[in-house]
Amino acid sequence: MDIDDIIKQVRSYDAGADTDLIRLAYDFAKEAHRTYTRKSGQPYITHPLATAEKLAELKMDDTTIVAGLLHDVHEDTAIPLKEIEKQFGKEVARLVEGVTKLGKLKYRGVERYVESLRKMFIAMADDIRVIIIKFADRIHNLSTLSYLSRDKQLRIARETLEIYAPIANRLGMGEIRDQLEDFAFRYVDPKSYAQVAKIMNSRIKMFGDYLDKIRQKLGKELAKANVKVLDINSRQKHIYSLYKKLNRPDIKGDITKIYDVIALRVIVSSVEQCYAALGIIHQLWKPLKGRIKDYIAQPKTNGYRSIHTTVFSDKGQIIEIQIRDQAMHDEAEYGIAAHWHYAETGKSKNDVKPITKKLRWVQELAKWKKKYKNDPQYLESLKIDVLQNQILIFTPKGDVIELPEGSIPVDFAYIVHTDLGNKCTGAKINNKIRPLETTLRNGDVVEIITDKKRKGPNPDWLPFVKTQVARNRIRKARQV
Numbered sequence: 001m002d003i004d005d006i007i008k009q010v011r012s013y014d015a016g017a018d019t020d021l022i023r024l025a026y027d028f029a030k031e032a033h034r035t036y037t038r039k040s041g042q043p044y045i046t047h048p049l050a051t052a053e054k055l056a057e058l059k060m061d062d063t064t065i066v067a068g069l070l071h072d073v074h075e076d077t078a079i080p081l082k083e084i085e086k087q088f089g090k091e092v093a094r095l096v097e098g099v100t101k102l103g104k105l106k107y108r109g110v111e112r113y114v115e116s117l118r119k120m121f122i123a124m125a126d127d128i129r130v131i132i133i134k135f136a137d138r139i140h141n142l143s144t145l146s147y148l149s150r151d152k153q154l155r156i157a158r159e160t161l162e163i164y165a166p167i168a169n170r171l172g173m174g175e176i177r178d179q180l181e182d183f184a185f186r187y188v189d190p191k192s193y194a195q196v197a198k199i200m201n202s203r204i205k206m207f208g209d210y211l212d213k214i215r216q217k218l219g220k221e222l223a224k225a226n227v228k229v230l231d232i233n234s235r236q237k238h239i240y241s242l243y244k245k246l247n248r249p250d251i252k253g254d255i256t257k258i259y260d261v262i263a264l265r266v267i268v269s270s271v272e273q274c275y276a277a278l279g280i281i282h283q284l285w286k287p288l289k290g291r292i293k294d295y296i297a298q299p300k301t302n303g304y305r306s307i308h309t310t311v312f313s314d315k316g317q318i319i320e321i322q323i324r325d326q327a328m329h330d331e332a333e334y335g336i337a338a339h340w341h342y343a344e345t346g347k348s349k350n351d352v353k354p355i356t357k358k359l360r361w362v363q364e365l366a367k368w369k370k371k372y373k374n375d376p377q378y379l380e381s382l383k384i385d386v387l388q389n390q391i392l393i394f395t396p397k398g399d400v401i402e403l404p405e406g407s408i409p410v411d412f413a414y415i416v417h418t419d420l421g422n423k424c425t426g427a428k429i430n431n432k433i434r435p436l437e438t439t440l441r442n443g444d445v446v447e448i449i450t451d452k453k454r455k456g457p458n459p460d461w462l463p464f465v466k467t468q469v470a471r472n473r474i475r476k477a478r479q480v
């Protein structure tokens with residue numbers, strides 16, 4: 001893609017974009033990087049150009065595209081920020097400065113990781129577009145990683161898996177997360193990557209044609225029932241996420257237990273049509289019990305919305321089908337970027353709120369900085385409590401407690417109060433008594449049963465708890 005293609009694409013989603021400024025930024029960057037080449041031997045400008053291309057794919061605004069084109073100018077060619085500000089304005093200069101600062105943080109293992117994350121959140125809290133430019137920059141760098149030394153490959157790939165991908169996930173940017181993870185995984189663990197890719201390819205060989213027939217049949221049936229289908233396609237799981245699932249204790253490497261290796265995805269025109277489509281699908285094929293997930297009524301806490309169902313299709317093959325409308329699809333793929341775009345172009349001004357809501361955790365994290373500086377537990381709590389998908393749990397009084405996915409009632413008790421954790425003997429989940437090791441689900445109402453005479457927590461909980469808070473409290477109580 002050259003700059004003309006990018007400009008064309010930006011115009012297609014934002015007619016009022018300042019394309020002169022985009023072209024000016026391109027010329028400026030090309031001139032500034034003139035004497036530089038990439039390790040691949042290509043002219044340096046190919047890199048900012050690829051970064052801008054990715055940003056246009058995310059439908060980002062003209063300011064972000066301009067900053068994407070200029071993102072390495074200050075760091076690599078010593079052109080002062082003042083000069084960028086003079087030519088392209090304060091906002092662009094501020095974005096370039098943010099990206100440059102992030103670029104200076106080098107991942108060197110655990111201690112530095114805390115510091116990197118801290119700075120990352122401060123930059124994000126200031127302007128979320130900084131991290132979006134950084135994602136685009138990183139994806140192109142990963143795609144040309146083969147030209148670097150093994151040391152550098154590993155550093156960049158590990159940093160991507162540990163820091164960038166979880167942040168993309170938390171921002172609801174599923175497509176970006178998947179790209180980051182698959183590129184990085186290939187370098188961090190080439191053997192496993194090759195194994196899982198092989199499994200995937202044999203699945204595609206085995207089921208590709210079959211799925212195609214099912215897809216056509218479903219399309220016809222939905223049309224017959226007047227469901228307006230915008231698209232039906234089959235999407236395959238990304239390599240890294242398949243790898244993670246294969247390693248889950250309930251799967252133990254058994255691919256036949258994973259129903260969404262290749263799933264059908266139906267995109268319809270409205271929320272009502274999602275439910276209509278679900279009805280048609282269940283008339284056509286029998287659903288598997290307990291596998292209907294309505295993330296429209298109850299979105300995941302990173303904002304993900306869709307309906308998932310798993311059915312016995314023709315010949316008894318089990319397949320997963322995902323149903324969503326176009327807005328849900330854009331949000332699932334591009335997350336915060338999609339919200340931001342809708343708000344910016346004024347298509348849906350009401351969408352400003354969810355952005356602010358999504359950003360609140362970023363603001364919180366940026367504020368923690370001083371308190372937790374150089375505290376290795378800060379790192380653990382970030383990795384475990386913040387960068388994971390969260391679920392919302394209700395107290396009997398209706399208060400909402402946010403917990404990482406996979407939490408158990410003990411985690412819930414400790415988040416509410418240390419004493420509640422230390423004295424708990426049982427739990428009611430949705431009014432039924434359940435073991436304390438039960439995995440909680442989004443929307444559960446949890447009541448903790450306590451015994452005042454109880455001396456302290458049970459160390460047997462340790463392998464089951466998910467939050468660092470609970471883990472620390474249990475360990476501490478054991479020491480006294």
Ligand code: MN
Binds near residue numbers: 047071072
């Ligand atoms: Mn760069």
